[in-house]
Amino acid sequence: MSAQSQANPAAYGGYRPRRSVLYMPSSNERALEKAKTLAVDALILDLEDAVAPDAKEQARENACAAAKSGDYGNRELTIRVNGIGTQWHDADLAAASAAGPDGIVVPKVNSADEVRQLVAAMEAAGAPEHTKLWAMIETPVAILHAEEIARASDRLAVFVMGTNDLVKELGAEHVPGRAPIQSSLQLAILGARAAGIAIVDGVFNHVKDADGFAAECRQGRELGFDGKTLIHPGQVDACNAAFAPSEDEVANAREIIAAFESAQAEGRGVVTVNGRMIENLHVDTARKVLATAEAIAARTA
Numbered sequence: 001m002s003a004q005s006q007a008n009p010a011a012y013g014g015y016r017p018r019r020s021v022l023y024m025p026s027s028n029e030r031a032l033e034k035a036k037t038l039a040v041d042a043l044i045l046d047l048e049d050a051v052a053p054d055a056k057e058q059a060r061e062n063a064c065a066a067a068k069s070g071d072y073g074n075r076e077l078t079i080r081v082n083g084i085g086t087q088w089h090d091a092d093l094a095a096a097s098a099a100g101p102d103g104i105v106v107p108k109v110n111s112a113d114e115v116r117q118l119v120a121a122m123e124a125a126g127a128p129e130h131t132k133l134w135a136m137i138e139t140p141v142a143i144l145h146a147e148e149i150a151r152a153s154d155r156l157a158v159f160v161m162g163t164n165d166l167v168k169e170l171g172a173e174h175v176p177g178r179a180p181i182q183s184s185l186q187l188a189i190l191g192a193r194a195a196g197i198a199i200v201d202g203v204f205n206h207v208k209d210a211d212g213f214a215a216e217c218r219q220g221r222e223l224g225f226d227g228k229t230l231i232h233p234g235q236v237d238a239c240n241a242a243f244a245p246s247e248d249e250v251a252n253a254r255e256i257i258a259a260f261e262s263a264q265a266e267g268r269g270v271v272t273v274n275g276r277m278i279e280n281l282h283v284d285t286a287r288k289v290l291a292t293a294e295a296i297a298a299r300t301a
């Protein structure tokens with residue numbers, strides 16, 4: 001399945017849910033164990049910020065062993081390597097490529113050239129076809145080049161927002177509603193959607209603020225993100241609920257499709273459902289809602 005097909009409604013049979021994407025330090029063996037029991041769509045086994053320098057090599061071994069283990073069911077399993085130019089990057093990328101996870105997450109990707117170099121290095125290290133590149137978008141230069149980064153390779157499947165680094169680089173502040181980074185979030189989404197790849201939102205740092213977290217999930221969904229990155233198991237359920245179609249949305253989608261098909265059979269191209277105009281494009285959206293719900297049900301079965 002190409003990266004494009006994952007976000008393309010025309011190929012929604014191949015859609016992969018990425019509502020909840022949980023980071024965990026690969027040095028934390030308890031967290032690696034716990035992750036096997038969590039209802040997340042995807043995992044990021046971290047070698048970067050959550051791992052102290054002295055623990056980097058053990059963390060790399062743990063992450064690669066986890067990727068090869070087959071113990072994580074149908075959760076999408078990725079490894080976040082240390083950034084380009086760091087002392088650990090080349091060995092991380094080679095080891096992760098050879099381990100063959102579903103994805104390799106690379107921090108601070110800043111250009112299309114970097115994407116092509118990363119893909120070449122993954123291929124040289126023997127990354128299997130199913131191992132996709134996930135690029136973190138977390139600097140001003142990446143935001144300003146989001147579309148060309150997203151289009152740089154078919155192997156690039158997902159953008160991951162790094163909102164902590166972005167806020168730091170902008171000299172901005174973390175505030176409820178995220179006004180200081182709204183334009184950045186939207187430019188990243190525009191770039192991802194123009195290229196037909198998936199995009200997941202950044203993390204919410206306050207693990208005990210359930211209301212703030214729910215509000216940020218809602219905002220992320222409204223903006224168009226496929227899901228959100230998480231830092232704690234306590235964030236998983238609310239996130240899955242926020243990024244899944246509700247029962248009402250599924251029922252409404254069915255009603256729209258049925259009404260439109262009846263109208264078409266009578267030679268009409270437009271109809272109203274519950275007082276709202278429905279055209280072909282709304283039917284596409286309704287089909288996407290159903291396909292998303294089906295894909296979630298299949299992943300969690």
Ligand SMILES: CC(C)(COP(=O)(O)OP(=O)(O)OC[C@H]1O[C@@H](n2cnc3c(N)ncnc32)[C@H](O)[C@@H]1OP(=O)(O)O)[C@@H](O)C(=O)NCCC(=O)NCCSC(=O)C[C@H](O)C(=O)O
Pocket residue numbers: 022023024025030031032034035046049050138161162163164165166202203207230231232233
């Ligand atoms: C934030 C934490 C340090 C909190 O840890 P802790 O105090 O141990 O949490 P709890 O005691 O509540 O944990 C309860 C149990 O859950 C397990 N646990 C905790 N976190 C995780 C996790 N992320 N994945 C899996 N399991 C987890 C604990 O082991 C406990 O298990 P048990 O004892 O068996 O009941 C901690 O949550 C944490 O380390 N989170 C991840 C931090 C991280 O990965 N940060 C880096 C990514 S964020 C980032 O860099 C974003 C980006 O780059 C940007 O710029 O924005």
Ligand SMILES: [Mg+2]
Pocket residue numbers: 049107138162164165
């Ligand atoms: Mg970061």
